[in-house]
Amino acid sequence: MTRLGRLPNEIILLILRGFTRQELYECALVNRSFHSVTTPLLWATITLVTKDHAAILDDHLPLLGQYVRSFDVMGSYATDDTLLYFLEQIPLLQHLSLFSGSRITDISILLVPCYCRHLTSLYLVNTNGITQLSFEAIGQHCRHLRNFGLQEQAQGSSSSLSPSLFAALECCPLEKLSLGYFHDDTNWACLEKGMADLSRMSDLTHFALWNAPPSFVHCLLTTVRWPKLTQLAINGLPGVDLDEYAVNNDSVNIDCFGEFLQAHPHLSGLDLRGSKITYHLLSIISACLPELTNINLSHCTSVSYDGVYELVTRCPCLTSVHLMFCGLSSGMFPNLLDTQLDNEFQLNKKAINEIAGKSPAYDDYDEDDVDTQIRGKHWSAMFGTLR
Structure with missing residues (x-):
């Protein structure tokens, strides 16, 4: 107990890092030094x-x-x-x-x-x-x-x-x-x-939009360009229409979304939970976001195995894919955590690497040709050739 009383506050703070609130209460009773350090934390x-x-x-x-x-x-x-x-x-x-x-x-x-x-x-x-x-x-x-x-x-x-x-x-x-x-x-x-x-909030690095109507989403995607944006969340993204000129009450056209992603290549986190996600949309994401590390597709019931496969084989930095309640079976994916259930799971880095390593079609892509097409406007035609 005497030695504990001589510990510097900086060392005590390191010891307490990660403690629960109840554990901090107990530590506050050890001695005066612990009490003085835990009080600000509590x-x-x-x-x-x-x-x-x-x-x-x-x-x-x-x-x-x-x-x-x-x-x-x-x-x-x-x-x-x-x-x-x-x-x-x-x-x-x-x-x-x-x-x-x-x-x-x-x-x-x-x-x-x-x-x-x-x-x-x-x-x-x-x-x-x-x-x-x-x-x-x-x-x-x-x-x-x-x-x-x-x-x-x-x-x-x-x-x-x-x-x-x-x-x-x-x-x-x-x-x-x-x-x-x-x-x-x-x-x-x-x-x-x-x-x-x-659009003039140029310092934004994180932006989240929840349950917005298609007209607002379309206006956002066609108007704003944030050079520092790294994290984007659009909950309940309307369906992406394959018609290049489609803008209606139910969907956002594919050109609109693709050009927005192309203008934000440094996005590393994408949260699209509850959205209408198709194979074509996942192809756009994988082609436009080379720095993507994590994506949340929870409750996206239109997600297919082929779309997820396209994503994990084309995004080299990807470490996490959330697929809770997507209607996919965890049996389709290797190396999931033991605690994950059939309809509530995520692909971790190990599983992603396993899937990417088993991709026979990955080497068949002509990367120079893909890069050229990404810069074009006809997104639906482009991803028809990639499929």
Whole structure:
């Protein structure tokens, strides 16, 4: 015990790395050194859900608020006054998330930049009392904000999104942006009008879009070009039409999606869960994204074995393919983890290498010819020759 008391805090911190919250509580009782190191870890993230949570925070934040870096507010208990009361006691807050904050309005959000001068991440879910006034205040004063998420503006809510939303956030050095699950099509239409402003967010490396209508997806794919983009998620991507000029209410044309991928060759992560994925689309992905390392195709019921085979044999950097609930049998793929089930599995690096190594057709591709065709516009014709 004496030797433990002499350990430097840096060594104790290394020992505690990866410990669960319960294990940290136990370590806090070892001695004063362990207690001083574990306390900031235990209070780095706090959650407010009910009145009981508020009472606990009220007792401890005056002394421990300096350690809080992440604050999650969930449910309808919190009001503007409650939020501001606790934010005042968290001077170094970096991450703020509001989930279903139906009683949170502009009254408190307008003051967030004043209370949270170190804010780098803001996530708003179903916070219908927040209007463009708050977004403009955030854009003007949260100069460290790098991660912003906005989801689930309910239909018939008291406020709707403005076409100027993206323009208001342009002054923030945003690197990660997440949008989606808006129940009112008016919100999507408003955001579509601000697509030119969205395209000017040139520092974006991560972008996620959830359940957007085809018209918005089409506008996004044809308008924006982000040179630093490495991670893209489009949940529920509409079907990709093989007609070069097709643009309708149910699909996004294949040229549109292909040219977007071609303009973002540094994409290493792609999440298309719940989308209509065909062999042709996977061929486009494998041809355009040489640096792709992981792709999520979970709940993509139109995925075929041939499409997955094309993907893993043509993407040299690929290390993970998520195929949960795609209707494919894990028996088709070798070397899966023992814990994976028939309809809930992923291809790991070992399985991918095994499949790629057994590909007799891989050496038959003329890579120079493929590269030439990739630069062309007729995607459907190109992938007809590759098949």
